[in-house]
Amino acid sequence: MSLRERWRWVYFLPTLHLLVSSTSLLLARIPSLNFMAFAWMFVMLVDLPISLVSYFLGWKHPGVALVWVIVMGTLWWYLLSKIVEVLFHLVAGRDGSPSVYTSGRLGTGSRVASWKWPAAKRL
Numbered sequence: 001m002s003l004r005e006r007w008r009w010v011y012f013l014p015t016l017h018l019l020v021s022s023t024s025l026l027l028a029r030i031p032s033l034n035f036m037a038f039a040w041m042f043v044m045l046v047d048l049p050i051s052l053v054s055y056f057l058g059w060k061h062p063g064v065a066l067v068w069v070i071v072m073g074t075l076w077w078y079l080l081s082k083i084v085e086v087l088f089h090l091v092a093g094r095d096g097s098p099s100v101y102t103s104g105r106l107g108t109g110s111r112v113a114s115w116k117w118p119a120a121k122r123l
Helices: 009-028 031-046 048-057 062-092 118-122
Strands: none
Touching: 009 031, 009 062, 031 048, 031 062, 048 062
């Protein structure tokens, strides 16, 4: 298995979220780098469905709220990336041959498995 097959694009957004959120939070703690708090506010804005919980937790438990945004926000972006990947495979198919999503086996695809597509027989 090549590096390209192992490293899929679905990991890009969660990794970016983890790096930006943890780096901006840590750099905002340094007095000369207080302007990095703007990046943390951007992370909170982009993670709006997830960060709503941290707004309510932050008043009494700020440490839990920070961990919530970093961990659950990263998982949120992974979930969004996986949904986009599945939708992409539903629309385009992986390699041009019918996939499980488009072959009609799941009852959601527009194509029907038939003798015309040999890949459908293998499913």
